[in-house]
Amino acid sequence: MVFYIKRTIREFSQGIKGIIGLFLNILYWIFLGPLKKRFIRAESVFYQMRFAGLRSIVLVFFVAIFTGIVLAMQSAYQLEKMGAVIYVASLVAVSLCRELSPVLTALVVAGRVGSSIAAQLGTMKVTEQIEALETMAINPVRFLAVPRFLALFFMLPCLTILSDLSGILGGFLVGTRSLRINPYLYMQTTFKYLQLKDIYTGVAKSFVFAIIIALVACYEGLNTTRGAEGVGRATTRSVVISFILILFADCFLTAIFYFSKI
Amino acid sequence: MKKEMVSLVGVSKSFDGRKIINNVSFDIVQGETFVIMGCSGSGKSTLLRLMTGILKPDEGRVFIKGKDITTVGPEELDEVRKSFGMLFQYSALLDSLTVNENVALPLKEHTKLDENIVRIIVKMKLSLMGLREFQNHYPAQISGGMRKRVGLARAIALDPDIVFYDEPTSGLDPVVGGVINRLIMDLSKKLFITSVVVTHDMSSVFRIADRAAMIHKGSVVEIGTPQQIKTSDNPYLRQFINGSPNGPIDFFREDLGIFEELSL
Numbered sequence A: 001m002v003f004y005i006k007r008t009i010r011e012f013s014q015g016i017k018g019i020i021g022l023f024l025n026i027l028y029w030i031f032l033g034p035l036k037k038r039f040i041r042a043e044s045v046f047y048q049m050r051f052a053g054l055r056s057i058v059l060v061f062f063v064a065i066f067t068g069i070v071l072a073m074q075s076a077y078q079l080e081k082m083g084a085v086i087y088v089a090s091l092v093a094v095s096l097c098r099e100l101s102p103v104l105t106a107l108v109v110a111g112r113v114g115s116s117i118a119a120q121l122g123t124m125k126v127t128e129q130i131e132a133l134e135t136m137a138i139n140p141v142r143f144l145a146v147p148r149f150l151a152l153f154f155m156l157p158c159l160t161i162l163s164d165l166s167g168i169l170g171g172f173l174v175g176t177r178s179l180r181i182n183p184y185l186y187m188q189t190t191f192k193y194l195q196l197k198d199i200y201t202g203v204a205k206s207f208v209f210a211i212i213i214a215l216v217a218c219y220e221g222l223n224t225t226r227g228a229e230g231v232g233r234a235t236t237r238s239v240v241i242s243f244i245l246i247l248f249a250d251c252f253l254t255a256i257f258y259f260s261k262i
Numbered sequence B: 001m002k003k004e005m006v007s008l009v010g011v012s013k014s015f016d017g018r019k020i021i022n023n024v025s026f027d028i029v030q031g032e033t034f035v036i037m038g039c040s041g042s043g044k045s046t047l048l049r050l051m052t053g054i055l056k057p058d059e060g061r062v063f064i065k066g067k068d069i070t071t072v073g074p075e076e077l078d079e080v081r082k083s084f085g086m087l088f089q090y091s092a093l094l095d096s097l098t099v100n101e102n103v104a105l106p107l108k109e110h111t112k113l114d115e116n117i118v119r120i121i122v123k124m125k126l127s128l129m130g131l132r133e134f135q136n137h138y139p140a141q142i143s144g145g146m147r148k149r150v151g152l153a154r155a156i157a158l159d160p161d162i163v164f165y166d167e168p169t170s171g172l173d174p175v176v177g178g179v180i181n182r183l184i185m186d187l188s189k190k191l192f193i194t195s196v197v198v199t200h201d202m203s204s205v206f207r208i209a210d211r212a213a214m215i216h217k218g219s220v221v222e223i224g225t226p227q228q229i230k231t232s233d234n235p236y237l238r239q240f241i242n243g244s245p246n247g248p249i250d251f252f253r254e255d256l257g258i259f260e261e262l263s264l
């Protein structure tokens, strides 16, 4: 028992150290690499953006629109008792933009994109492709991790905004069809209470989540050992660890935004 | 006196307290084909990783073209690496890139050559390997022997002085193995490339080696020309050449302790 706790603590501190090291390494290649004429290839960033972004759009859209629908019905159930059904509009919009969109989108992307990054890099590691890159004097972090990091960093906020809009659309459908709120009034109430800061705190969160997903997935992938089983473990671990860190970071960031009255 | 291309001086390496490479020293001179032979698990791949700077030795020094790669910084190490190529045991081609893109990769990363020139060089390297029709295939779509040849084309893309080969013929049928051996010899004789070949295939040792070293449990047990190897009465070598299960190389001896373990 004590042995397991000791081992877990050791693995945890090793992981944190490794992830911070990877982060610094990525930042080095983004900001200092170009000064030394070691550039990041734009085409591989775009390729990863297509992979991470475009192909997640449909999934993010559906997750958000259903969340919007459910959120509208659940809040209507409460608000009807107070005769304040119209506030469904603002409740849906604000809770989506501040909280649900960034978190749900990040979880979806961690499950869909993060896992596949970990699996791909893990397979490359156990089949000596990473070692081959190193022997060819091609830094694996610059060549593999940086494009994936940048792609997630730019695409996750875009997906989050898409999720905001789809969620509001879901709420709008419930509000105007089932609750019979005037569509014009619904939109007016939405924008009356939804402030710009609600949107940008959500987007700010999603930048942090993107960093978490990319770092965890790349770290787990690049540190895979022990063959096919190791690849499976790296994939699972990348999802589980991202989920925990995303929820933890969300709690932390929400507290900061709340107490500093942003 | 020919120039030393690769020199190992008292190199040792342990993993988890187990000594895998034990005080290995040898020099490989320009243009020669140096074969390192030994059984599976004797530490051949580890030795190659030490020579390519993937691993750092615990003790000793590794010189590539006179530069000590155990003490250089990462940027200098990369400069050294551009002057050698490596063929991996399972080819290690990037599976998301086509054959063409794999061979072009070192050129695109390390030279400022025009795209058309890169295309021509890639075509030349691939036709040297007899692979021109397969340019647009992905590694998963071609056979193991072809993958080895693509790996070789990639290894020589930057016209290296040294090429390291990790078991270039293992897992191939004898004919394809022969083709690979011929390519290794061609590169060494025509382009004057220094070759370091790791193998456990005796027939290729006699076919391609200028000199060969036998390692066992991470130590060099014999080193010499193929003729000296053939006539040596070193018991390790005799057993290895004859493929005999009995002799000083004993896979079971390590397990003798099992009886004590079982009767606790």
Ligand SMILES: Nc1ncnc2c1ncn2[C@@H]1O[C@H](COP(=O)(O)OP(=O)(O)O)[C@@H](O)[C@H]1O
Pocket (backbone or CB within 6 Å): B015, B016, B020, B038, B039, B040, B041, B042, B043, B044, B045, B046, B047
């Ligand atoms: N990274 C590593 N960690 C622990 N042990 C290793 C590592 N790499 C190699 N070994 C051990 O070193 C020994 C030699 O391996 P290797 O050099 O691959 O042998 P060969 O290529 O001659 O078959 C094996 O027993 C292997 O278990």
Ligand SMILES: [Mg+2]
Pocket (backbone or CB within 6 Å): B044, B045, B046, B089, B166, B167
């Ligand atoms: Mg090996």
